[in-house]
Amino acid sequence: SQQGEEDPQALSIQEGENATMNCSYKTSINNLQWYRQNSGRGLVHLILIRSNEREKHSGRLRVTLDTSKKSSSLLITASRAADTASYFCATRGSSNTGKLIFGQGTTLQVKP
Amino acid sequence: DTAVSQTPKYLVTQMGNDKSIKCEQNLGHDTMYWYKQDSKKFLKIMFSYNNKELIINETVPNRFSPKSPDKAHLNLHINSLELGDSAVYFCASSLGAGGRETQYFGPGTRLLVL
Secondary structure (H helix, E strand, O other): OOOOEEEOOEEEEEOOOOEEEEEEOOOOOOEEEEEEEOOOOOEEEEEEEEOOOOEEEEOOEEEEEEOOOOEEEEEEOOOOHHHOEEEEEEEEOOOOOOOEEEOOOEEEEEEO | OOOEEEEOOEEEEOOOOOEEEEEEEOOOOOEEEEEEEOOOOOEEEEEEEEOOEEEEEOOOOOOEEEEEEEOOEEEEEEOOOOHHHOEEEEEEEEOOOOOOOOOEEOOOEEEEEO
């Protein structure tokens, strides 16, 4: 069964605004990762947050994780047109394989 | 100097045909994956190999057969193609198979079955 669900499914903002995407999951996790997919391209890893971490930053990205609510959020600050893409969360369960379960993604459009 | 490459990029074929997609990574990784992304952007793992050994085998029709001749290559052969096989297939690789590692994705192979 699909693990992650993302919200909203689509988001349209103006350049310079912040974009927040949310991800919820169902079972316990070892870590949660966020990936970006530009149109017609493969996925690119953005950031990984471990289950014992609550917040992580990378440049203009801020990720939070609330394991009690089984949810994570990705905040992109001061968005740019180049941030236009689909964003996916992926969770790794407690098994020892590299199996990642992806959410359905949030499609972000940043208007110049 | 592409990290994870796939061939072909596009594949249009008739129902019932057999086709193969190839994947190569030059990152020195020991684990490779095949994912399927449907028209609604659902991305689902199909197979994973670690050091040429199959470690993840999701519920996938046995018309799909992965083959890993060495750690740098993972190919996907599909027999008797069906309309529902139309999707984008992504190969990925990582160093280690524990799921703590970043996965690097190829550009995808867009398969259309007519």
